[in-house]
Amino acid sequence: MLETLNIDVQKVAKSKISSVDFSDLPFGKVFSDHMLVAEYSDGEWKNVSIKPYAPIEFTPAMASLHYGQAIFEGLKAFKNEQGEAVIFRPEANFERFNLSAERMCMPTVPEDIFMKGMSQLIDIDNEWVPNKPDHALYIRPFMFSTDEFIGVRPSAKYMFIIFTCPVGAYYSKPVKVKFETTYSRSCPGGIGFAKAAANYGGAMYPTMLAQKEGFDQVIWTDSSKHEFIEESGVMNVMFVIDGKLITPPAKDTILKGITRDSVLTVARDWGMAVEERPVSVSEVVTAIEEGRLTEAFGVGTAATISQIAQITNGTKDYILPDPANREFSNKVHKELDAIKKGTVADPHGWIYKV
Numbered sequence: 342m343l344e345t346l347n348i349d350v351q352k353v354a355k356s357k358i359s360s361v362d363f364s365d366l367p368f369g370k371v372f373s374d375h376m377l378v379a380e381y382s383d384g385e386w387k388n389v390s391i392k393p394y395a396p397i398e399f400t401p402a403m404a405s406l407h408y409g410q411a412i413f414e415g416l417k418a419f420k421n422e423q424g425e426a427v428i429f430r431p432e433a434n435f436e437r438f439n440l441s442a443e444r445m446c447m448p449t450v451p452e453d454i455f456m457k458g459m460s461q462l463i464d465i466d467n468e469w470v471p472n473k474p475d476h477a478l479y480i481r482p483f484m485f486s487t488d489e490f491i492g493v494r495p496s497a498k499y500m501f502i503i504f505t506c507p508v509g510a511y512y513s514k515p516v517k518v519k520f521e522t523t524y525s526r527s528c529p530g531g532i533g534f535a536k537a538a539a540n541y542g543g544a545m546y547p548t549m550l551a552q553k554e555g556f557d558q559v560i561w562t563d564s565s566k567h568e569f570i571e572e573s574g575v576m577n578v579m580f581v582i583d584g585k586l587i588t589p590p591a592k593d594t595i596l597k598g599i600t601r602d603s604v605l606t607v608a609r610d611w612g613m614a615v616e617e618r619p620v621s622v623s624e625v626v627t628a629i630e631e632g633r634l635t636e637a638f639g640v641g642t643a644a645t646i647s648q649i650a651q652i653t654n655g656t657k658d659y660i661l662p663d664p665a666n667r668e669f670s671n672k673v674h675k676e677l678d679a680i681k682k683g684t685v686a687d688p689h690g691w692i693y694k695v
């Protein structure tokens with residue numbers, strides 16, 4: 342289909358890039374010049390266009406506002422050593438996007454609209470792709486239902502949009518987290534594995550309570566007994582215990598993170614022992630108490646590799662080993678940066694040139 346996709350392009354009269362302070366980029370507040378928009382109706386995608394980033398009009402009865410048929414993805418573009426824009430593992434985001442779409446009873450988006458549309462958008466806004474450490478152009482593809490109808494049923498119309506934001510780090514320092522043992526993010530059979538907007542909305546109240554107590558985030562535990570670790574707010578979690586990299590399995594209650602997969606793959610390439618298996622709160626607490634846990638960190642597209650400085654279990658605070666001295670997570674962070682820069686080999690074909 343690639344050669345048949347026709348994208349109508351309408352560029353901004355004047356770029357707003359000169360008004361942006363690239364030395365101080367907050368996460369997700371600065372938007373680049375253009376966005377890609379496609380519409381779905383009568384069983385097909387149509388009207389694919391790239392146009393100036395701007396507000397869109399909608400009816401108050403728009404179905405997604407009422408019943409939450411809304412999904413998204415997050416991925417990043419970087420500048421490599423040659424100054425070319427590259428995207429990290431977009432095919433993986435494309436696949437996950439359509440898995441989310443199926444679970445939420447939404448149409449899948451064709452590969453050419455997602456991939457070619459994204460590539461063309463990044464090419465047009467190439468100047469917006471930062472070229473400095475820990476910075477990137479964050480890409481946000483998303484889809485929502487647009488029927489003007491408030492009966493509860495899957496919508497017949499949808500909109501797919503991609504916009505982009507030049508960003509710095511999501512967390513500027515190591516985070517303090519607590520095990521969440523009252524509220525749940527997801528449950529077996531639910532939508533936890535999908536990147537559905539509803540997962541994030543439902544997480545806000547418990548996260549706000551934790552933030553009032555001084556934490557940055559929670560670590561979710563299983564919804565039945567709160568014994569097993571699932572993931573953190575905007576990232577999957579990993580531990581190094583007894584020299585092994587341990588993380589909960591990506592199952593129906595846990596987002597199958599792409600950074601998660603990249604870190605596990607590099608660890609395996611390096612010959613490190615990797616275990617994807619249920620991890621209990623008590624196992625982690627015992628390992629901390631016995632000095633066998635050497636690293637704890639979150640992994641995600643926005644968060645990249647975010648060190649966990651402190652974990653609280655109930656009323657007990659555990660200060661973890663100094664993030665600056667953590668061998669594996671710091672090394673894998675550098676390796677992923679080097680793959681994106683193109684200064685080391687990319688054996689798994691993760692880099693997509695725009």
Ligand code: COI
Pocket residue numbers: 414415416541575641642643644
């Ligand atoms: C991402 O890492 O892309 C995420 O989805 C986190 C986002 C909710 C800020």
